[in-house]
Amino acid sequence: MTAAGLPMTVREPGLPDRVRIHEVGPRDGLQNEKTVVPLEVKAEFVHRLAAAGLGTIEATSFVHPRWVPQLADAEQLMPLLADVDARLPVLVPNERGLERALALGVREIAVFGSATESFAKANLNRTVEESLEMFAPVVARAKDAGLRVRGYLSMCFGDPWEGPVPVPQVVGVSRRLLELGCDELSLGDTIGVATPGHVGALLGALRAAGVPAAALAVHFHDTYGQALANTLAALRHGVTTVDASAGGLGGCPYAKSATGNLATEDLVWMLDGLGIATGVDLGLLTATSVWMADRLGRPSPSRTVRALSRQET
Template sequence: MFIPKKIEIIEVGPRDGLQNEPVAIPTEKKKELIVRLAKLGFSRMETTAFVHPKWVPQMSDSDEIARFCNELGLTYIALTPNLKALERAIEAKVPQIAVFIGASSAFNKKNINKTTVESLDECEQLFNKAKEEGIFIRAYISMAFFCPYQGEVTFEEVKTVSDRFIRLGADEIDIGDTNGQANPKIVYERFSRLRDLYPDTSFVGHFHDTRKMALVNSFAAIQAGITKFDSSVGGLGGCPYSPGATGNVATEELVDMLSRMGSETGIKYEEIEKVSRFAKSLSSK
């Protein structure tokens, strides 16, 4: 059994956790959540998204959140789905960006009205610009296991996106169980094959807890050699284009499991559990 000495947890609650909330959350409350999380010692956080407020109203304060994160001196990630969003992120001096593409073309069409191949072609200019600016690029592969619109997603579909991301110069690739339908067997096999094919690439696990398997899927990914994971305080989250998908793996639950296993995360369960209660109070669910 592989038990790594250290695992990085990337907190995604302020962005992925809150983006789907139907009732507007005041910017000051978001800032309070970010401050509380920052005090716990996360090395990185995903805090906002430069998206049109028509599509994701909860992220309409992205410029202000970015300024606030800069003032705090945080290493934070902002979602930039297109070149216009990247230009806004550059102006806001965002240190790390995230780009999403679905391994499933059916999902990608529902999400951004483009096929996976079309999205990959459009990514080239975005990656080049980000590299020119010295910005760290996190590349998400959404629906990397199963898709609500096409069913099972093949390894070849995931490999196609991985190949292109790597050629474009992604700094890390985040493999997403976006609708929470993965199981430990496919998780272990998929991450093992990816690591065999791309030994120099940094992969991240991103699991949703729709079927209450996010923790065991995280453990399966660890056994395949993955030592970076996204999580959301309070288990908040969801995807507007993935019917039935629930929140991300809860940060406090992941920290608890890892600490009991002897893996160091730099986060104390008792402290994150307190912040979890505050995060849940922001949710309308």
């Protein structure tokens, strides 16, 4: 990458010195792609992401293959990642998924809940309360085994059936997940309708309810081009963990105009410009996303990937 491909660094007072990027491309990204990526490509993708400096890479999901055929090879993938120098959390939906993960020596898991009844019914075939009851033994068993547990909470800002989600409703479910024993809670803007003010209102309400920013992560979709602005709002409220997907992999099945997850490259570009350390080499990361886009047969939606790729040609 040339000097022209690096942003000018200008610090903003009050922002964190470092942000941990929770890379979700291999799991959340690939599970939403129509193309089923071969096992060897998935393994190389994770290795390349780690080589680019990403220290947390969500590797796969232990959901039943019938529901997520794109990740049906989880048992075959994890042994191929034994030499990866990074944290490799996996998603588990229930106790059976946890058993499969434990059998492979996984050290970090995530469970996936909903802030709204409509999405809980559509995605989990349960009410919010029933889903929490399902997660309770999963989290307890994982903690007993010494695992780190992350809780995903979807539909924190808007729901395709229910519309805007009341902040107190999100706070209530957030507290329940943390009380179950989750070490970290990722707040998901599943359909990408959040705006910075809404983000600030939710984070402020969580703080008032006794939830520290250190226990939170944010997970934005860029449906309306708000993901980076929302991320900056979260940083200003003390959040230091941000979910992102290399090359912007993935999408949202509930919003036809969705462009998917916040692209890791776009996030790193902004953080580099703010002088916030991530440990990520933007050039290596961009090359990885170009490599994966070639295997998917389409260009990356990441604006940073496209801009830096043009500079290299």
